[in-house]
Amino acid sequence: MKDLFKVVKDRVRVNSKKFKKERADIPSGLFFKCPRCQTSIFKEDFDAAGRVCLNCSYHSRLTALQRLYITVDRGSFVEYDKDLTSKNPIDFPEYEEKVRCLMKSTGLNEAIITGECTIRGEKCVIGIMDSYFMMASMGSVVGEKITRAFERATEKELSVVLFTASGGARMQEGIISLMQMAKTSGALALHSEQGLFYCAVLTDPTTGGVTASFASLADVTLAEPKVLVGFAGRRVIEGTIKQRLPDDFQSAEFLQAHGYVDRIVPRKKLRHELYRLLRFHRKGEAVDWIN
Secondary structure (H helix, E strand, O other), X not given: OHHHHHHHHHHHHHHHHHHHHHHHXXXXXXXXXXXXXXXXXXXXXXXXXOOEOOOOOOEXXXXXXXXXXXXXXXXXXXXXXXXXXXXXXXXOOOHHHHHHHHHHHHOOOOOEEEEEXXXXXXXXXXXXXXXXXXXXXXXXXXXXXXXXXXXXXXHHOOEEEEEEEEOOEOHHHOHHHHHHHHHHHHHHHHHHHOOOOXXXXXXXXXXXXXXXOHHHOOOEEEEOOOOEEOOOOHHHHHHHHOOOOOOOOOEHHHHHHOOOOOEEOOHHHHHHHHHHHHHHOOOOOOOOXXX
């Protein structure tokens, strides 16, 4: 029996080494493993599908530049306020160093890019939040760039499209981060008073002060499938109301069923959907609805 055990043990050891050697021959980064269905997909196919799982339609998070690339017309984007950078208003420890590291790793100066562009020929002002930059938290610069984007859109009589993705207010900037909720909402209100169109596209995740301000004030609210949208976290809410929340609570589908989201649009159809909305809401023009 001991001899049999030794033979089996040696065979397992040999096969294990062989398996590790074969795995080492597979180039790193060749596959994407879906965190939802655990299916492995060729990364080339995954990227070609807009970073959407071909098996379960899981929508992976995008950087702001990736989102910009698949949304706007080539060569049409003119960036606003590129050089605005954050200060450290309350002397939060190591905050400036963290921001510098994120600027280097993301290639962005802040957690949002804003500018003017066309989407299938329809001109608009666009803003795209980047969750890879401090979870796209809304500090003074993020709030200022959004405010200026709405002010320029109002001046030029243009529609606004905002892709939201945020963990909420940037608490490293204290009360100044919370003030951005009122500031962005005020600029949005002036834009709306001029009869101009604003579309919010909720991506994963949209939470906290962003949800409590400009993400909730759009004329039309779109969302990608199964994204997380909410204000406080599930555990905080359940602890407050002493009740268990539905399993799909704070999902895009739950919010659509309760009237918060107007339409859930898969990523591959978003560009066309935005084009339809922008064309239909041209200021001062009567445009027929299009397919």
